[in-house]
Amino acid sequence: IYLFALFVIFQGLLTAQNTEISRPALIPQPSEVKWKEGSFLLPERAVVCYNSGAKKSAEWLQKLLSNTYVESYMMTGSNCMGFSMELKDELHESLGEEGYELKITKNTVSFRAATNTGLFYAVQTFRQMLPSEIEKRKVSDPVRLQQVEIIDSPRYGWRGSMIDVARSFFGPEYLKKHIDRMAFYKMNRLHLHLTDDQGWRIEMKSRPKLTELGGKSAVKNGRSGYLTQEEYKELQAYAKARNITIIPEIDMPGHIYAALMAYPELNCEEFSNLEPRMATPPQLFHEYKVGWSKLCLEKPEIYDFVAEIIGELSEITTGDYIHIGGDEIDDERYKEFVVKADSIVRENGKTTIGWEEVTQAPVNLDFISQRWNGKTESVVDTRIIESICTNFYFDHANVPGQENTNNWCQERGVSLEDAYNFTSDNANVMGVEAPVWTELVTSDDKADNRLWPRTIATAEVAWTAQKRKDFANFKERLGEHGARLDFMDINFFQSPDINWN
Ligand code: TNX
Numbered sequence: 001i002y003l004f005a006l007f008v009i010f011q012g013l014l015t016a017q018n019t020e021i022s023r024p025a026l027i028p029q030p031s032e033v034k035w036k037e038g039s040f041l042l043p044e045r046a047v048v049c050y051n052s053g054a055k056k057s058a059e060w061l062q063k064l065l066s067n068t069y070v071e072s073y074m075m076t077g078s079n080c081m082g083f084s085m086e087l088k089d090e091l092h093e094s095l096g097e098e099g100y101e102l103k104i105t106k107n108t109v110s111f112r113a114a115t116n117t118g119l120f121y122a123v124q125t126f127r128q129m130l131p132s133e134i135e136k137r138k139v140s141d142p143v144r145l146q147q148v149e150i151i152d153s154p155r156y157g158w159r160g161s162m163i164d165v166a167r168s169f170f171g172p173e174y175l176k177k178h179i180d181r182m183a184f185y186k187m188n189r190l191h192l193h194l195t196d197d198q199g200w201r202i203e204m205k206s207r208p209k210l211t212e213l214g215g216k217s218a219v220k221n222g223r224s225g226y227l228t229q230e231e232y233k234e235l236q237a238y239a240k241a242r243n244i245t246i247i248p249e250i251d252m253p254g255h256i257y258a259a260l261m262a263y264p265e266l267n268c269e270e271f272s273n274l275e276p277r278m279a280t281p282p283q284l285f286h287e288y289k290v291g292w293s294k295l296c297l298e299k300p301e302i303y304d305f306v307a308e309i310i311g312e313l314s315e316i317t318t319g320d321y322i323h324i325g326g327d328e329i330d331d332e333r334y335k336e337f338v339v340k341a342d343s344i345v346r347e348n349g350k351t352t353i354g355w356e357e358v359t360q361a362p363v364n365l366d367f368i369s370q371r372w373n374g375k376t377e378s379v380v381d382t383r384i385i386e387s388i389c390t391n392f393y394f395d396h397a398n399v400p401g402q403e404n405t406n407n408w409c410q411e412r413g414v415s416l417e418d419a420y421n422f423t424s425d426n427a428n429v430m431g432v433e434a435p436v437w438t439e440l441v442t443s444d445d446k447a448d449n450r451l452w453p454r455t456i457a458t459a460e461v462a463w464t465a466q467k468r469k470d471f472a473n474f475k476e477r478l479g480e481h482g483a484r485l486d487f488m489d490i491n492f493f494q495s496p497d498i499n500w501n
Pocket of ligand 1: 290327328355372395406437438439
């Protein structure tokens with residue numbers, strides 16, 4: 001009998017050893033995580049069952065499982081053994097639009113949410129529990145996961161990233177990769193700064209010269225190009241499938257030389273206000289210089305241009321927002337312009353966004369302003385997207401002295417910790433968004449380096465409740481994501497204060 005008892009204990013030890021699995025590093029930190037005793041062994045064959053409406057989420061899960069040895073079969077129904085996806089309206093009350101529950105027991109993994117967005121995020125959390133190799137190749141070794149119960153929903157509804165595709169062009173291929181990476185970290189807004197002095201990146205059928213000319217230029221050493229309307233539509237659909245809304249920005253009335261060059265009548269004085277060597281005929285502009293061009297605000301015709309562009313852009317934009325720029329301009333008619341442009345956007349059924357300067361104008365109350373230096377004296381209380389440059393301008397150095405970076409906002413740059421530690425108790429804040437301006441970011445590798453891992457810090461700022469945030473703990477979890485970022489082919493900045501695994 002002693003022998004038998006010993007045997008049982010020994011067996012127990014063995015299984016305990018077998019099931020000893022490290023807890024996965026989850027980013028962004030969920031609202032509630034309860035780890036349980038025991039594990040779940042990923043089976044060789046499994047059903048993915050889903051209830052009505054949850055099919056597309058079940059397909060995301062199946063796609064994920066196809067990178068493991070699991071052979072999965074789709075089935076409709078609920079509470080099956082194996083994997084189950086449940087869409088349930090009543091969960092709206094506790095989980096909101098984007099929240100989810102993820103529960104792993106001995107034999108089941110269940111995903112529940114009120115929307116497919118919530119289910120998609122549950123799948124992303126589950127993905128972080130699987131070995132990082134799945135990002136690149138099929139995993140054939142047995143996978144054992146610790147049992148757990150997660151209940152999660154985001155702090156903010158606006159979890160954004162911005163790429164300036166005007167100074168240097170980043171096309172559909174890079175943008176799709178970026179969308180995939182953002183979605184993995186539960187971000188949901190991709191703002192494209194589509195126009196500026198150095199380029200015009202979206203085809204406008206009513207004004208073909210914008211891209212015929214403006215599509216050919218870029219900042220020095222940067223790439224030129226533009227999105228056709230087809231590409232733009234396809235990109236939006238790709239983003240939407242991953243719960244990301246594209247926010248198109250046409251920067252007006254300043255930062256607009258690319259349009260003045262194509263349609264000189266939009267400028268005031270026959271280009272005598274421009275550098276003489278560029279005046280006749282108007283030349284492409286490749287310099288790094290801001291705040292020198294503008295639409296001629298005395299000419300009523302510029303509003304025909306604005307109405308045409310915003311009208312056409314609204315027609316091809318599936319999201320609810322149009323960003324009108326509005327930054328860095330000094331003109332006595334500026335406020336009038338902002339009010340008019342806002343009403344044009346609203347006539348087209350969209351919500352207007354502008355850089356913080358727009359709040360000098362008495363704009364409509366649904367206006368959203370994007371805060372970048374916090375110096376504007378506002379006359380209106382708008383909803384706010386926080387992009388304050390000290391924390392979120394990722395064209396700034398990762399560490400002091402990094403080459404090809406800006407430092408006008410903060411000499412030492414914008415560290416991972418600066419991004420992570422952003423906090424606000426302003427009730428108007430809808431969320432955060434981190435811009436990468438690209439005067440000095442002229443390749444995919446440089447963009448990766450500026451965006452990652454700071455975008456991951458942004459994702460946690462946007463998703464995780466303030467009281468659940470902890471930078472020391474974030475750094476540990478981020479270190480655990482190193483291998484995964486490599487498998488995802490992200491040329492991320494190897495922050496020296498992270499213990500990358
Ligand atoms: C400011 S802040 C800009 C951009 C520049 C960037 C360079 C704001 C709305 N505009 O035009 O590219 O600085 O860091």
